[in-house]
Amino acid sequence: MTYKNPLVAKKHPHAHYGDPFVFRYQGLYYLFVSTPRHESHIRCYKSRDLVNWDYVGKAAEEPLLTAAYAPEIIYAYNKFYLVTSPDGNGHYIYTSLKPEGPYTRLTTNLGSMIDGSFFVGSDAKLHLLRADHHGIALLDVSEEGKLTNRRNLDTYLNAWTEGPGLFYKDGYYYLTYCGNNLISKGYRIACAVSKRFDRDFKASPSNPLIISTMAGYTAFGHNSNVLGPDLDSWYSVYHVHEAIDTGFKPRRFFVDRLNIAGRLVHLGISDFELNVPKRPAFETFDPLKDFLLVDGLLFSKTETDTRFTFETSFCGVNTSLLIGTEDSDVRYVVNFGAHELIITETTNNLVSTRRLALPFDFSYDHTVRIVNCDTCAELLIDNAPITSLPVVRNVKIGFKNYGTLKYTALSKYAGGSSNLDYPTVIPGILDVTMIKRVSDLTLCPLDEIYEKRLKEDKYTYIAGEKGKYGLFIYAKISDEVTLAINNKIVTLTKTASEYDYTSYYLGDYELDTKGTIVIKLIAGEVIYKFINVSKYVPLAIQNNFSHHKHQLAPNLETDSYYLDKEMMGSFDASVTFKLEALNPYDVFGIILNSHQYSNKYFQARYPLLGYLVGFEGPLLIVDRFNYGKERIYDRPFEINAGVIYTLRATFNNGLFNVYVNDTLYISTTVSDVAALGGIGLYTSLGTNVKFGPLHNLKKT
Numbered sequence: 001m002t003y004k005n006p007l008v009a010k011k012h013p014h015a016h017y018g019d020p021f022v023f024r025y026q027g028l029y030y031l032f033v034s035t036p037r038h039e040s041h042i043r044c045y046k047s048r049d050l051v052n053w054d055y056v057g058k059a060a061e062e063p064l065l066t067a068a069y070a071p072e073i074i075y076a077y078n079k080f081y082l083v084t085s086p087d088g089n090g091h092y093i094y095t096s097l098k099p100e101g102p103y104t105r106l107t108t109n110l111g112s113m114i115d116g117s118f119f120v121g122s123d124a125k126l127h128l129l130r131a132d133h134h135g136i137a138l139l140d141v142s143e144e145g146k147l148t149n150r151r152n153l154d155t156y157l158n159a160w161t162e163g164p165g166l167f168y169k170d171g172y173y174y175l176t177y178c179g180n181n182l183i184s185k186g187y188r189i190a191c192a193v194s195k196r197f198d199r200d201f202k203a204s205p206s207n208p209l210i211i212s213t214m215a216g217y218t219a220f221g222h223n224s225n226v227l228g229p230d231l232d233s234w235y236s237v238y239h240v241h242e243a244i245d246t247g248f249k250p251r252r253f254f255v256d257r258l259n260i261a262g263r264l265v266h267l268g269i270s271d272f273e274l275n276v277p278k279r280p281a282f283e284t285f286d287p288l289k290d291f292l293l294v295d296g297l298l299f300s301k302t303e304t305d306t307r308f309t310f311e312t313s314f315c316g317v318n319t320s321l322l323i324g325t326e327d328s329d330v331r332y333v334v335n336f337g338a339h340e341l342i343i344t345e346t347t348n349n350l351v352s353t354r355r356l357a358l359p360f361d362f363s364y365d366h367t368v369r370i371v372n373c374d375t376c377a378e379l380l381i382d383n384a385p386i387t388s389l390p391v392v393r394n395v396k397i398g399f400k401n402y403g404t405l406k407y408t409a410l411s412k413y414a415g416g417s418s419n420l421d422y423p424t425v426i427p428g429i430l431d432v433t434m435i436k437r438v439s440d441l442t443l444c445p446l447d448e449i450y451e452k453r454l455k456e457d458k459y460t461y462i463a464g465e466k467g468k469y470g471l472f473i474y475a476k477i478s479d480e481v482t483l484a485i486n487n488k489i490v491t492l493t494k495t496a497s498e499y500d501y502t503s504y505y506l507g508d509y510e511l512d513t514k515g516t517i518v519i520k521l522i523a524g525e526v527i528y529k530f531i532n533v534s535k536y537v538p539l540a541i542q543n544n545f546s547h548h549k550h551q552l553a554p555n556l557e558t559d560s561y562y563l564d565k566e567m568m569g570s571f572d573a574s575v576t577f578k579l580e581a582l583n584p585y586d587v588f589g590i591i592l593n594s595h596q597y598s599n600k601y602f603q604a605r606y607p608l609l610g611y612l613v614g615f616e617g618p619l620l621i622v623d624r625f626n627y628g629k630e631r632i633y634d635r636p637f638e639i640n641a642g643v644i645y646t647l648r649a650t651f652n653n654g655l656f657n658v659y660v661n662d663t664l665y666i667s668t669t670v671s672d673v674a675a676l677g678g679i680g681l682y683t684s685l686g687t688n689v690k691f692g693p694l695h696n697l698k699k700t
Contacts (some may be wrong), residue, residue, distance in 0.1 A: 042058065078364035184598055284409075427469070427533055432529060
């Protein structure tokens with residue numbers, strides 16, 4: 001069975017699905033969306049597969065809920081909590097005994113901006129993330145709904161930042177967030193990663209995670225992230241705008257698979273047919289019927305795979321999970337007692353016991369998940385990591401002294417091993433976890449992204465349309481390397497750099513809508529982390545310069561951009577210029593690798609991706625554009641008013657060379673994720689500079 005984005009519920013094909021939030025509970029998915037201004041209730045939908053959605057009903061209803069922004073729910077303190085900010089005027093918290101409601105209001109207006117999102121930690125405490133002018137804020141939430149202990153997370157999109165969502169997977173906490181204006185084409189999603197849920201977040205190198213400013217679907221944003229039916233994959237659910245003559249269609253939503261490789265997080269946007277998410281190898285809503293009863297113990301009928309994820313929901317103090325039987329070389333029992341977790345391990349008839357505090361009350365329902373990988377295993381309760389476990393192989397799983405058993409499932413995947421069974425959506429990143437299990441890879445200690453030595457690798461992909469694509473490999477290489485990529489021979493020369501890893505341009509390739517990309521080492525050495533596949537599409541020309549006597553003059557009342565439509569993978573551009581007056585705050589120069597430009601509605605300054613090579617006051621500069629601007633390199637350089645200069649900038653395989661009047665002044669490198677882009681010109685508002693003819697802006 002297949003599906004195609006964007007999605008809507010069957011009963012409400014023309015409804016608004018802004019700010020979609022999906023919550024997984026006992027094998028089912030619950031969707032909540034923002035309420036339009038003419039409604040005063042919160043709609044709830046339900047699905048088994050993340051794709052086909054049925055309307056459940058009104059989760060909450062009262063006049064206060066008119067235009068309720070971004071409702072989200074969670075299970076905490078043995079009940080369900082819902083948070084929303086009606087019309088953006090502060091948060092209210094509601095509670096219910098069922099995920100679909102009905103919800104009853106618990107609090108008065110709590111303030112705290114908009115876009116509240118819940119998270120439960122390993123201590124069973126509830127936390128709230130929310131939007132803020134300077135990133136995402138995190139607060140503690142009591143059972144009564146009181147907010148305390150605010151701290152700010154270093155997650156900022158250079159202007160208004162909103163739509164947070166936090167989840168845990170395999171030792172890392174992943175925080176997604178979006179900005180800056182929901183009707184801007186540059187509305188985008190980013191991701192930051194940490195080993196802690198409450199601090200030390202660092203942006204994923206592939207940011208922005210989701211952005212598209214081209215024609216068609218755009219303004220991707222305000223996502224939620226949820227575990228897939230196979231118990232290993234994670235999916236991002238996010239809304240989109242589609243422009244029409246009268247404005248925009250009602251927002252619909254996309255469901256796309258998140259690709260996670262340590263601190264590297266990436267996603268391919270799909271608006272074409274994909275297979276529905278895979279299901280677990282075994283699942284039941286009635287374990288008493290589908291397990292075997294043996295001497296008072298309840299056991300699975302089949303063994304696990306070598307690696308597996310097991311999930312079960314139950315209530316009952318002193319329920320024990322039996323992982324393995326008496327004939328297993330390694331087995332263990334997990335007892336969920338009153339305030340205590342007891343783990344009894346037996347290895348080759350040697351028995352050991354661990355006791356841990358248990359903050360979750362198992363006289364109520366809770367979901368337990370065991371993730372058993374090749375080299376490590378972990379216990380989670382309600383998606384929160386609790387403790388490590390022994391690694392077992394090919395065992396049966398059972399229950400002892402069990403209470404009420406509910407949804408139970410067993411998957412053959414664990415620790416991201418499902419990556420090997422899904423084609424990668426391109427344009428997008430092909431990372432090494434898509435061809436090898438993480439146990440067969442090396443986690444680079446510098447950036448905590450997986451790497452491997454190249455011999456011959458084959459990546460399976462799927463695309464919306466066939467055409468020409470540019471490939472970039474993020475690698476460290478020997479001085480000279482020869483590769484064969486889909487039988488095309490490519491030679492690379494190592495870029496002299498302070499960075500170990502550099503993005504190298506592998507050239508252009510005609511790719512079909514489905515297929516494989518085969519990369520083979522012919523000579524030299526290559527250790528790499530991923531390949532970025534970028535599609536050739538004409539860029540939208542942007543030009544708010546005025547033309548006079550073969551010269552370009554900027555608009556002195558705003559930032560000025562000239563952006564060419566041609567895309568390329570390496571760059572050589574030059575332009576003549578004359579500065580009419582000196583100002584220490586003037587910024588101007590050549591743009592290289594420009595893409596994802598958005599020029600409408602409020603958003604961060606410098607609304608594009610790429611690089612600026614030019615001048616800022618008395619400095620010759622190389623800056624990075626990422627819906628903001630940050631310095632890569634600068635050096636003093638004196639410019640005289642009224643004098644004509646020639647500025648030339650080259651950028652290839654991570655290396656910038658900057659020339660003024662044919663003299664090399666800057667040679668510096670970056671270690672960024674590379675993509676196809678264009679060239680252009682930029683001046684900051686008020687900069688009184690004139691550029692020479694555009695036909696002299698050379699391109700290679």
